[in-house]
Structure formats: C-alpha cells, structure tokens
Amino acid sequence: xxxxxxxLEGVLVLEPKRFGDARGFFSExxxxxxxxxxxIELDFVQDNHSMSARAGTVRGLHYQVEPHAQAKxxxxxxxxxxxxxxxxxxxxxxxxxxxxxxxxxENGRQLLVPAGFAHGFVTREDETEIVYKCTDYYAPDADxxxxxxxxxxxxxxxxxxxxxxxxxxxxxxxxxxAEVFA
Numbered sequence: 001x002x003x004x005x006x007x008l009e010g011v012l013v014l015e016p017k018r019f020g021d022a023r024g025f026f027s028e029x030x031x032x033x034x035x036x037x038x039x040i041e042l043d044f045v046q047d048n049h050s051m052s053a054r055a056g057t058v059r060g061l062h063y064q065v066e067p068h069a070q071a072k073x074x075x076x077x078x079x080x081x082x083x084x085x086x087x088x089x090x091x092x093x094x095x096x097x098x099x100x101x102x103x104x105x106e107n108g109r110q111l112l113v114p115a116g117f118a119h120g121f122v123t124r125e126d127e128t129e130i131v132y133k134c135t136d137y138y139a140p141d142a143d144x145x146x147x148x149x150x151x152x153x154x155x156x157x158x159x160x161x162x163x164x165x166x167x168x169x170x171x172x173x174x175x176x177x178a179e180v181f182a
Contacts, residue, residue, distance in 0.1 A: 001031070003038045006099040010114040011085045012040070013101050014073070018108055027108055029075060030133065040112070042071055044133040049077065052123040052130075058163040059130075060120020061086055061146040061153075061172070065179055068142035069115035071135040079128030080104035081121045086146070086153055088180040089116040096175055098155050103130075116181045118146050122157045144179055145172035152176060 004013040018025040028034070035041065052059070061084070064070050074083055084100040102124075103109050113119045121130060145168060148155065152175050157163070172178075 001028075001034050001038065003040075006101075008085060008087050008094050008097060008099050008117070011099055011117065012112040014110040014112060016108060016110070029110065030073065042073070042135050044073070044135055046134045046137050047131065048134065049129065049131045051078075052128050052164075053126060054164055055123050055125050055128070056159060056161060056164055057123045057128075058120065058148045058157060058159075058165055058169065060084070060169065061118035061148055062120060063088065063118040063144055064136065064139055064142040065144055065181070066142075068136045068139035069181070071115045072113045072119055072132045073110055074103065074113060074119070074121075074130060074132040075108070075110040076103040076105055077129035077131045078105050079123065079125040080106070081123050081128050081130060082158060083111045083121045084119070084155055085111065085113040086118040086120075086155070087116070088118050088146070088175070088178070090180050090182055092116075096153055098153055100155070120148055122159065122163065145169060146175050146178045147172045150174045
C-alpha cells in the first residue's frame, strides 16, 4: 500500500498494490493490519455504493456532525471521478481549504477523508460508481451539506457546463452559514 499525504493533515491518498495476470487483477482495498503500520486505525461500520449515470454529476459537499461524524475511505468502482475533501473544523489552520484527487477504476487510488471534513465529487465519465467505507452509520438528523460552488472554498471542479445536482445539494448553505465542527 502506497500512502501519500496531502496539503490537509489527515487527508490521504492510498494506492493499493494490484496483482494482475491474463484474468485481470486482485487488490486489497482495505487491510486494518497494513493500515495500522501506516498509523491509520479506523473502525468502519458501513459500506456505501452509488452510481451516477451522467458525467458532470456533482454530489456533495456532504458530512455528518457530532455525535455521528464519519471518516470515509472512498474509491471508484467503475469510471472516473474527481474526489474532494474540505476542512470544516473551525479554528483549524486549514479551515475552508480543500484538496482533490482523481480516482478511477484504472488507477485504483482511494481518498481517506477524516471526520471533520466535508466530502464531494464530480463524475468525469458516464456510469461512474463510487464505493466508500464509513466509520459511523448514516444518521439523518446529523446529515449536513455545503454548497459545492461556495466561493469562500473555491473548488475547481473542472466542469465544462452546468453540473447535475440533487435538490438537496442545489439548496445547501454556504460554509459561512453551515453547522461545522468546533
């Protein structure tokens, strides 16, 4: 497992080894023992899988507040996406800053998004699937979102046209008005 740090402390890009032959490949996407050797110790309790039919679909920026904050380990099961983490810990020296990584079926990379960060992505291909592990269960009362296009955050989504959004994401508040982590 190759572990790459990012400009935001705790947000990591993980690249599992792939072992391939004429049949395809095998890869261990999560191994608690290997991760502990890299100082990563998380207890995942839920796996999620979503598919976006069209390229240009933006989902996020999503997170859960305490007591149900979630860390997420995100990978692309099919297609290609640009995955983003935003520091929403008020008082953090990197509050409001973001990092992004391209995740694809081809590159096998994963993004580790710690609790205290909002998460979102934009699909780069039709029929893109995202698969992610969470450290807490989905809790509707703790579910929150921030606008994907908040100018205070300034994410470059690389969109060539209008994004495809859910009603929830289109109506999400700006970071300045959102409930975030103290």
